[in-house]
Amino acid sequence: MSHSETEQDPTTPFYDHPTGGWGSIKSVARHMGMDKPAVGVLETLMKQNKPKGHMCTSCAWAKPASPHLAEFCENGAKATIWDHTRERCGPDVLSRYTATELRMWRDYDLEMLGRLTHPMRFDASTDRYVETTWDAAFQAIGAKLRTLDPKSTVFYASGRASLETSYLWALFGRLYGHNNLPDSSNMCHETTSVALKQKIGAPVGTCILDDFEHCDMILFFGQNTGSNSPRFLHPLQEARKRGCKIVTFNPIRERGLVEFANPQSPAEMLGGKTTKISDIYLQVKPGGDIAAIAGMVKHLLALDEERGEVLDRAFIAQHTHDFANFETWARNLGWDEIEHTSGLTRADLTEVAEMYARSQRVIGVYGMGLTQHVHGADSIGMLVNLLLMRGNIGRLGAGICPVRGHSNVQGQRTVGVSEKPELVPLDRLAEIFDFQPPRDTGVTTVEAAQGIIDGDIKAFLSLGGNFARAIPDQGRTDAAWAGLELNVQIATRLNRSHTLVVDGAWLLPCLVRGEEDMQASGPQAVTIEDTMSHIHGSIGRRKPASPLLLSEPAIVAGIAKATLDPNPNVRWDDWIGNYALIRDLIEETYPDQFRAFNDRMFEPGGFYRGNTARDRNWKTESGKAEFTTPVGPSSLGQVPGGDVYTLVTLRSNDQFNTTIYGYRDRLRGLDTDRMIVMMAPDEITAAGFRDGQGVTLVSAHQDGTTRRLEGLRLMAYDLPQGCVGAYYPEANVLVPLDLYDTASKTPAFKGVPVRIEAA
Numbered sequence: 001m002s003h004s005e006t007e008q009d010p011t012t013p014f015y016d017h018p019t020g021g022w023g024s025i026k027s028v029a030r031h032m033g034m035d036k037p038a039v040g041v042l043e044t045l046m047k048q049n050k051p052k053g054h055m056c057t058s059c060a061w062a063k064p065a066s067p068h069l070a071e072f073c074e075n076g077a078k079a080t081i082w083d084h085t086r087e088r089c090g091p092d093v094l095s096r097y098t099a100t101e102l103r104m105w106r107d108y109d110l111e112m113l114g115r116l117t118h119p120m121r122f123d124a125s126t127d128r129y130v131e132t133t134w135d136a137a138f139q140a141i142g143a144k145l146r147t148l149d150p151k152s153t154v155f156y157a158s159g160r161a162s163l164e165t166s167y168l169w170a171l172f173g174r175l176y177g178h179n180n181l182p183d184s185s186n187m188c189h190e191t192t193s194v195a196l197k198q199k200i201g202a203p204v205g206t207c208i209l210d211d212f213e214h215c216d217m218i219l220f221f222g223q224n225t226g227s228n229s230p231r232f233l234h235p236l237q238e239a240r241k242r243g244c245k246i247v248t249f250n251p252i253r254e255r256g257l258v259e260f261a262n263p264q265s266p267a268e269m270l271g272g273k274t275t276k277i278s279d280i281y282l283q284v285k286p287g288g289d290i291a292a293i294a295g296m297v298k299h300l301l302a303l304d305e306e307r308g309e310v311l312d313r314a315f316i317a318q319h320t321h322d323f324a325n326f327e328t329w330a331r332n333l334g335w336d337e338i339e340h341t342s343g344l345t346r347a348d349l350t351e352v353a354e355m356y357a358r359s360q361r362v363i364g365v366y367g368m369g370l371t372q373h374v375h376g377a378d379s380i381g382m383l384v385n386l387l388l389m390r391g392n393i394g395r396l397g398a399g400i401c402p403v404r405g406h407s408n409v410q411g412q413r414t415v416g417v418s419e420k421p422e423l424v425p426l427d428r429l430a431e432i433f434d435f436q437p438p439r440d441t442g443v444t445t446v447e448a449a450q451g452i453i454d455g456d457i458k459a460f461l462s463l464g465g466n467f468a469r470a471i472p473d474q475g476r477t478d479a480a481w482a483g484l485e486l487n488v489q490i491a492t493r494l495n496r497s498h499t500l501v502v503d504g505a506w507l508l509p510c511l512v513r514g515e516e517d518m519q520a521s522g523p524q525a526v527t528i529e530d531t532m533s534h535i536h537g538s539i540g541r542r543k544p545a546s547p548l549l550l551s552e553p554a555i556v557a558g559i560a561k562a563t564l565d566p567n568p569n570v571r572w573d574d575w576i577g578n579y580a581l582i583r584d585l586i587e588e589t590y591p592d593q594f595r596a597f598n599d600r601m602f603e604p605g606g607f608y609r610g611n612t613a614r615d616r617n618w619k620t621e622s623g624k625a626e627f628t629t630p631v632g633p634s635s636l637g638q639v640p641g642g643d644v645y646t647l648v649t650l651r652s653n654d655q656f657n658t659t660i661y662g663y664r665d666r667l668r669g670l671d672t673d674r675m676i677v678m679m680a681p682d683e684i685t686a687a688g689f690r691d692g693q694g695v696t697l698v699s700a701h702q703d704g705t706t707r708r709l710e711g712l713r714l715m716a717y718d719l720p721q722g723c724v725g726a727y728y729p730e731a732n733v734l735v736p737l738d739l740y741d742t743a744s745k746t747p748a749f750k751g752v753p754v755r756i757e758a759a
């Protein structure tokens with residue numbers, strides 16, 4: 001089950017084409033029929049991710065300086081089609097349904113109502129949204145916020161809003177008086193921000209696209225490229241063709257990492273040819289990555305002892321700290337424990353270690369498979385340890401490459417959307433805007449949810465996203481939502497979070513990135529930061545879905561103006577009239593990273609804001625890169641036993657987070673109602689069940705709370721022993737709110753203990 005010579009997987013009922021190939025284009029075409037795209041969407045797509053075009057609202061993958069003719073992928077196209085649907089969800093549509101009814105709808109059906117067109121107020125007496133005006137909304141929200149303790153309010157952001165909007169959002173929060181600025185990144189790569197900061201002194205990845213042209217090995221941990229960052233498949237395919245080795249660690253054999261057909265290459269498309277992507281594919285147990293890497297580390301130490309020159313001793317001496325402790329820890333580990341916890345064999349792990357020892361330039365890539373575990377920070381730490389052993393950070397063709405999620409999630413943190421005041425230049429803000437910024441730590445996403453449950457949080461303002469549906473312990477917060485005094489949702493389409501309402505809920509519809517944003521000084525551009533710290537300008541050219549829509553910066557400014565006392569240094573109207581002034585403020589706040597911001601924003605490939613770790617300048621406690629050693633009784637990771645399984649919550653190929661585009665998980669060969677539990681066929685039998693049987697998943701987390709998800713069906717699927725898979729967000733009721741990475745509070749969405757009951 002572990003090695004990868006590719007054959008048709010017998011447990012995938014149908015599988016038409018490899019990712020990137022005709023299958024993708026067909027899927028997009030089918031999709032277009034389904035969601036009624038507005039006219040001209042194909043033209044919009046052809047400009048996507050190109051200078052003077054708009055930057056895709058799907059993933060955060062880098063945008064190359066020389067874009068392909070069509071620099072978009074299947075999922076980027078879906079995102080654009082979704083944004084530019086012909087369907088409208090205006091007051092006429094919303095007046096037909098009560099919130100109580102809408103709450104019962106599927107995520108897909110809510111969003112299928114189409115683009116929101118009017119500002120709406122929730123009227124508790126009729127249990128419906130009713131039309132309002134922008135001015136009424138701003139004044140009422142401002143008046144309410146003025147009566148509340150700022151610390152009892154939360155300003156959540158989902159990683160899509162531009163740098164300009166995000167900067168204003170964070171500034172508004174601080175001028176108002178709190179650092180309660182959690183972000184979707186708290187559920188995602190917060191583990192990265194915390195772990196990489198501690199290890200190498202920079203909270204983001206060190207690689208840029210150029211590195212992928214020079215590496216000779218790539219180690220892939222828990223990142224599903226084919227579905228979640230498909231444009232990454234091009235550099236991967238190129239690397240493979242150069243002879244670069246690729247090794248993947250993932251419990252599931254994800255198609256995009258097995259093989260790939262390039263839609264930009266007529267020869268591959270017409271010839272039905274594909275490139276094999278992974279040389280070795282290891283189906284590690286969920287949470288078994290620390291053990292897997294530890295096995296490789298052990299073998300490297302042995303090899304170095306045997307033949308020398310395997311470790312980069314000069315680099316270790318000059319650039320790292322605490323190697324000796326780490327070495328002792330690794331030497332003392334037993335292979336039995338490593339094999340048991342990782343689910344992989346010593347032979348496989350030593351083979352990968354030998355390959356690593358032969359390679360000169362190695363990149364470690366990772367995603368949610370590492371970050372969303374209770375020991376997520378330790379897993380990232382281990383991958384960095386492995387890279388440091390051979391000096392693979394701060395050198396062309398090598399480095400650590402977290403693949404971020406939302407298209408501007410990294411940028412939001414860069415410009416101040418953070419609950420951690422130590423990451424924000426507060427003194428500078430104090431100087432520029434002449435105020436006393438709050439210095440106390442704000443709430444993370446998990447703490448915000450707990451605050452809503454406990455009644456400590458009175459107001460929730462959401463810059464995009466679908467907080468109530470994306471967080472753990474969905475059910476528990478749903479009920480508590482009614483205790484809020486204010487719920488403000490800035491959004492494009494209706495979702496579950498908009499249906500959990502109280503008197504005092506507002507639904508404020510905004511432009512999407514592809515739409516023209518006209519302000520006093522003319523049409524505006526915005527900027528975003530990709531996963532490789534490059535900043536790109538983005539211009540929307542399409543006619544807005546409704547004349548009543550406002551831009552995100554204008555909505556933030558509208559609420560802020562109605563809330564705050566006047567301050568001569570805070571000029572909301574000027575800033576909204578011309579976003580270049582907001583970029584000037586960003587430059588003034590972060591002069592090293594955003595030098596000449598307005599002049600450079602349309603540089604092909606984006607401008608690089610730099611990364612100290614890439615230059616081997618380690619801004620850590622010791623001034624060096626840190627070797628870290630996992631501690632604690634289950635430092636290698638946990639393996640559930642008896643009747644308890646590790647539940648991994650998964651994205652399908654047909655969704656963007658809680659936005660469900662359709663019910664086909666094409667790359668995994670699944671076409672279902674999403675209410676499935678994937679499980680290894682022999683384990684289904686061993687547990688006394690049968691394929692297709694109706695089951696209920698029950699949380700095995702022992703905290704006295706009952707968590708159950710009924711209406712599921714077992715689905716035989718190629719998974720390691722001891723784990724099951726189910727879709728996010730449907731399975732979020734099973735994820736305990738207090739099950740998170742201890743260092744960063746990122747929920748452990750990939751390591752949820754469950755039991756299976758027959759329905």
Ligand SMILES: Nc1nc2c(c(=O)[nH]1)N[C@H]1C(S)=C(S)[C@@H](COP(=O)(O)OP(=O)(O)OC[C@H]3O[C@@H](n4cnc5c(=O)[nH]c(N)nc54)[C@H](O)[C@@H]3O)O[C@H]1N2
Pocket residue numbers: 058059060075188189221222223224225227228229249250251252254284285286287288289366367368369370403404405406648649650651653655656657750
């Ligand atoms: N089309 C599309 N694109 C997206 C998104 C989307 O929903 N749809 N979401 C965006 C966002 S916000 C994010 S954060 C990213 C998410 O993108 P990814 O980081 O790829 O996240 P997931 O799809 O949740 O899971 C990643 C992989 O981890 C594997 N895995 C699970 N547990 C483990 C483990 O313990 N170890 C290892 N090694 N692997 C494991 C799973 O099998 C899966 O293949 O994608 C972004 N892009």
Ligand SMILES: Nc1nc2c(c(=O)[nH]1)N[C@H]1C(S)=C(S)[C@@H](COP(=O)(O)OP(=O)(O)OC[C@H]3O[C@@H](n4cnc5c(=O)[nH]c(N)nc54)[C@H](O)[C@@H]3O)O[C@H]1N2
Pocket residue numbers: 057111157158159160161184185187188189368372405406463464465466467470471490491492493494495510511512513552649650651656657658659728729731732735749
């Ligand atoms: N079980 C489980 N749970 C998870 C995860 C997991 O892997 N497993 N992944 C986690 C991760 S990585 C993330 S990032 C979070 C995602 O959490 P969120 O970012 O909060 O959720 P999304 O589903 O991305 O938000 C979708 C909504 O955003 C709104 N929207 C779309 N475009 C725009 C726009 O341009 N502007 C505005 N204002 N609104 C817009 C629409 O109304 C849409 O309904 O979920 C987390 N939850």
Ligand SMILES: [Mo]
Pocket residue numbers: 184185187188189404405406
């Ligand atoms: Mo994410």
